[in-house]
Amino acid sequence: MAIAAVRLNQLVETKARILDAARDAVAESGWKDAQIALIASRAGVATGSVYRYFDSKADLYAQVLALVSEREVAVVAAIVEAEGSASQCLVDAIYTFAVRAMRGRRLAYALIAEPCEPEIDAARLKYRAALADQIATLVRRGIADGEFVDIDANVAASCVAGAFMEALVGPLAPEAAPDSDAAKAIAQSIAGLSARMLFRHPPPELTPVSRVSA
């Protein structure tokens, strides 16, 4: 009755190959390449085979999103739960997120901002929510510790998440020039600004990163 281990392994591996192909296609040229036939061919399987592993296109991409997003959320979660003041954690989390996004530019752009089909877009919302949840946790800690102003943690977390995501859209856009120095500067800018929203005693001035990119 039980399927042999080797065979099962094949299945898991093929599924992974399809997921990878899908992710890679998006990472290369965005959602316009998110077509079942194309992904199948990239994964070295027939079109129909994709449906042996995924219920539908939406299902496939929901899993791709989960795959990629969970890693990012985990990275942020780790920072959120790390040692140090809430203020420091917040800045670190945002900075790290921004820098990582800048590295995987095209994919990050697709995950965050690129226009795509409604079903995929809907799946994206979950990712954003999960990220906001992490921030919210941190905000609560900051408030409890008296580091942050006393404000609804969920609203604050949305604001923070919205701020740094939106600020990333421009730099991540495929038409923007890739420049890893500017990327870090922007990440720093974004982290600083986002953090100021909450700090009870903000630093007197931000590093004037604006001039770095000039």
Place this chain on the structure above:
Amino acid sequence: MAIAAVRLNQLVETKARILDAARDAVAESGWKDAQIALIASRAGVATGSVYRYFDSKADLYAQVLALVSEREVAVVAAIVEAEGSASQCLVDAIYTFAVRAMRGRRLAYALIAEPCEPEIDAARLKYRAALADQIATLVRRGIADGEFVDIDANVAASCVAGAFMEALVGPLAPEAAPDSDAAKAIAQSIAGLSARMLFRHPPPELTPVSRVSA
């Protein structure tokens, strides 16, 4: 040669009726109702007639977006150019935007966050950019006047715009309970938080609006 004025008026009126029908459909039940046949029937014209006035579905909705968005951008622009400190203008602009959005909940949700087809989504980006531009203008003024921290105005504007838009997504969502008191409280919260990002000397504490909704 010249078409009679009456006849021309008819044309303008019909076009307006189609635009209105499209906007109303979206305002009622979102993008799923954004179908040419449906809009045509609502406007009291035949499906094909829509194509006498608009090049394509994308064109139609781009114009719908423009119609609605331009008003909102204009409102913000008026506040941006109004008397008063940059700080005050910023808070006013954000608060007003948020309150207006909360009034036209469903439509605002569709314009800001609801998953939709890529072509429409792309048009949305322009709206966001226009709004960010207004904020950027204000930010420059605030920096020049020494009210705001010295930071890249475009990055800052993106952050501010992203912050208040993202924070609106939850409250605007169709499944959220409509409550005009909570709406104002959230608007205030959002305005306060967004503003703190930039103020050189932030108010010691925000109004603890978080408790109003509790």
Place this chain on the structure above:
DNA sequence: TGCCATCGTGAACCTTAATTCATGAATAAA
């Protein structure tokens, strides 16, 4: 009144991928 240009009509046509499925191969059980 008759003619022309323009507008309105809506059923038929397309397009574009997603999805299915009859078939065959490969593997596990007997």
Place this chain on the structure above:
DNA sequence: TTTATTCATGAATTAAGGTTCACGATGGCA
């Protein structure tokens, strides 16, 4: 070595709307 399952295949099918177009109606104009 059969036999039964499961898996892979990819061409054919579907589905869902956007878009077209041949035709009729209407209004302006001489």
